[in-house]
Amino acid sequence: MPPPGLESLAPMSSPSSRRRVAVALSGGVDSAVTAALLHAEGFDVIALTMDLGPASAGAVRDARRICDHLGLEHHVLNLAARFQESVVGPFADSYAEGQTPLPCAVCNREVKFGTLLEAARDKGADLLATGHYVRLSDGPEGPCLRRALDTHRDQSYFLFALPRAVLGSLRFPLGAMPGKDETRALAGRLGLPVERKPDSQDLCFCPQGDHASLVARLRPDASQPGPIVDTTGRVLGEHRGLIHHTVGQRRGLGLGGGPPLYVVALEPEGRRVVVGPREALACRSFGLRALNWLGPGPGPALNGTPVRVKIRNAAPPVAATVHPLPAGSAGGLDARVDLETPAFGVAPGQAAVFYGPDEDTGAWMMGGGWITPPAGPLPTPAAPA
Numbered sequence: 001m002p003p004p005g006l007e008s009l010a011p012m013s014s015p016s017s018r019r020r021v022a023v024a025l026s027g028g029v030d031s032a033v034t035a036a037l038l039h040a041e042g043f044d045v046i047a048l049t050m051d052l053g054p055a056s057a058g059a060v061r062d063a064r065r066i067c068d069h070l071g072l073e074h075h076v077l078n079l080a081a082r083f084q085e086s087v088v089g090p091f092a093d094s095y096a097e098g099q100t101p102l103p104c105a106v107c108n109r110e111v112k113f114g115t116l117l118e119a120a121r122d123k124g125a126d127l128l129a130t131g132h133y134v135r136l137s138d139g140p141e142g143p144c145l146r147r148a149l150d151t152h153r154d155q156s157y158f159l160f161a162l163p164r165a166v167l168g169s170l171r172f173p174l175g176a177m178p179g180k181d182e183t184r185a186l187a188g189r190l191g192l193p194v195e196r197k198p199d200s201q202d203l204c205f206c207p208q209g210d211h212a213s214l215v216a217r218l219r220p221d222a223s224q225p226g227p228i229v230d231t232t233g234r235v236l237g238e239h240r241g242l243i244h245h246t247v248g249q250r251r252g253l254g255l256g257g258g259p260p261l262y263v264v265a266l267e268p269e270g271r272r273v274v275v276g277p278r279e280a281l282a283c284r285s286f287g288l289r290a291l292n293w294l295g296p297g298p299g300p301a302l303n304g305t306p307v308r309v310k311i312r313n314a315a316p317p318v319a320a321t322v323h324p325l326p327a328g329s330a331g332g333l334d335a336r337v338d339l340e341t342p343a344f345g346v347a348p349g350q351a352a353v354f355y356g357p358d359e360d361t362g363a364w365m366m367g368g369g370w371i372t373p374p375a376g377p378l379p380t381p382a383a384p385a
Helices: 029-040 054-070 080-096 103-122 164-169 180-189 211-218
Strands: 020-024 044-051 073-078 127-129 134-139 142-147 226-230 235-239 262-267 272-276 282-293 305-310 318-324 335-344 351-355 364-372
Touching (some): 020 103, 029 127, 029 180, 044 054, 044 103, 073 103, 080 211, 103 127, 103 164
Parallel strands (some): 020 044, 020 127, 226 272
Antiparallel strands (some): 134 142, 142 364, 226 235, 262 272, 282 335, 282 364, 305 318, 305 351, 318 335, 351 364
């Protein structure tokens, strides 16, 4: 029997027609409602919870309470070593290299929709569902991702690196929800034990938000002090470590007085933080590595494909053209992005994520790549035949 309130959401299918779906159950409200919705739709739901180490203890406990309430089969998977290797280590490496990492996107590709999807299939499920706010629909090339109905909670930016081949095996029931308030209201109707659990504001492996201590322990060089210089190389002060800075940053430089200065570059080889006026941040073109193309065709057109691009999750999408680069381009770059108007704070290590170029296609997420610092001038796109 479903718990009170669940039977009113949708009629239960007959057991013989049920399809098994695994829900990535984190112990939070979103994944709990995801599991409840799929259960109500008649799916044979099992729950998979990732144990990533001591910081996961509360999540595992709450996930068990949710499964007890919904009557779901629950599996806890020890993925701590895999997570450390694929996410935490590269996160620390990125800071040591003077970049600003995006670990959630790495985790989504390598762990959640990689290792966890394999575990779901091993347990007889051919679908994996999560509580991400994103929509899945049919497109000209097969399944495609679209921005969530609630654009303020949209999480498509963090899913840009998912291979096209896995999209047909995924489900995102919350993508069509009007907003988080409605999700919580539904959790209340269902009596879910995590109805009032607050949203997590920190990285799951830095529950107190202190990423600097983690990186300093794993990559001590990233926490070493060094000079703060202007764009001419003149020393203005000293910083406490590259891990405390990101391109576009204004506050926390400790320089005091004078006109506003922004971080325009991080140079790990000399442990230098380069600062300058806001206009020094202006960027019209940048390179991408590990391009994951989810738009039409096998990749961007040789003469360029118009898109709208986000350079950070909170940044608005802006008009641009993405060009493929020839194999073997300097710096291992796969694509070049040319912006119609300059962007400020384009940070290496973050992602550039593409969306449709106009009002009709703007919700369509067309893939993206990792913003990469250029090793000299950006390569020129190949000329179309």
